[in-house]
């Protein structure tokens with residue numbers, strides 16, 4: 001049998017311990033597949049004495065992950081510490097500079113420094129594999145890097161955050177409010193104590209920035225992404241979406257347009273019969289559109305120790321076999337700065353929920369403001385609840401009336417201008433709810 005691939009494993013948390021478990025339990029099958037065994041030679045974490053469900057005595061302990069990265073006794077570094085800064089960054093740089101391949105699950109590091117790290121890996125002719133950094137157990141990185149012709153890709157979009165999809169699914173299926181679902185997700189361990197990174201769309205944005213680079217050959221740039229979260233979504237929106245043939249998902253979308261690459265994260269209405277609309281709970285999904293191909297959708301577990309570890313082990317198996325491709329599927333030197341399409345130029349259909357003041361002329365004013373921006377309506381739903389206890393002389397409540405508008409394709413700029421004018425006219429109360437519609 002050939003020499004084993006000796007792994008230095010930095011980070012022994014949820015994913016790190018699952019990687020040890022998978023390597024130990026799948027040892028024989030893996031070495032048969034790769035032609036050589038994969039062995040953990042040394043490990044590193046913050047605390048040596050922490051109780052973990054693995055037997056640490058089997059592995060050499062190196063307290064500094066950066067020292068582990070440069071250790072001559074290891075062939076490959078697996079970085080599972082997390083975070084865009086040190087020690088994860090310095091450990092990865094140290095390994096690459098010492099011509100050791102790296103496997104990482106660290107989306108924050110790749111979103112911030114992906115292009116520079118890819119240059120470093122290519123300079124030293126070693127692999128930088130990061131399948132686990134996006135959508136956990138779904139092999140989307142490999143699919144984009146090796147399985148599809150990058151030049152023909154037109155759009156990539158997906159459900160990249162299990163916490164948000166869990167909350168939206170639970171709200172819809174069990175008619176619960178956002179806050180109740182969030183508390184439940186925290187109790188079940190699906191959401192962090194501080195959930196803002198997930199629910200405000202930043203986690204999805206980091207992952208989308210990596211996917212967009214793989215899909216379009218642009219340098220990773222998380223700052224080029226427009227991000228909106230799900231906290232404003234109400235049951236009224238989910239009900240209306242259902243009646244109109246849609247479901248609401250937090251999507252990350254990257255699309256080639258004439259104005260450049262549009263990258264956006266926001267609650268999105270997707271047709272109820274689309275593949276992505278069927279994905280419920282913590283599951284993730286990614287759809288890729290390419291010229292000359294029907295859309296391809298990959299669905300699977302987006303997080304969790306075992307799912308993520310399986311992606312890490314698959315990256316390690318490639319290294320054991322001697323497979324190396326440029327980290328972003330094309331030479332890093334050929335990756336271009338992103339030409340960012342401004343959000344105002346986004347074009348598509350919109351769902352708009354307004355509370356129209358219950359007085360003569362409100363509807364006409366709203367219609368006029370939309371027409372001034374050349375916005376045409378596909379449908380209008382007006383919900384006028386007649387509540388006898390508060391009804392006035394004309395049998396009306398005097399309360400604002402929910403009005404739901406679905407537009408034909410228009411621009412973000414037109415919608416923003418029309419709604420700003422409607423607010424200035426004081427014919428609505430509160431802020432309008434706007435949800436973009438993504439067609440399949």
Ligand SMILES: NC(=O)c1ccc[n+]([C@@H]2O[C@H](COP(=O)([O-])OP(=O)(O)OC[C@H]3O[C@@H](n4cnc5c(N)ncnc54)[C@H](OP(=O)(O)O)[C@@H]3O)[C@@H](O)[C@H]2O)c1
Nearest residue numbers: 011012013014015045046047080081082105106303304308
């Ligand atoms: N969990 C998931 O489902 C998931 C899914 C996809 C991707 N990822 C990514 O995988 C990576 C690891 O995630 P995780 O959930 O396994 O994290 P975790 O459970 O918090 O584990 C982090 C590990 O890093 C170690 N560590 C932290 N700071 C350190 C330092 N300064 N020096 C040395 N070791 C340090 C910790 O040591 P101690 O144990 O001693 O504290 C711990 O073992 C992250 O990049 C994350 O984004 C995770």
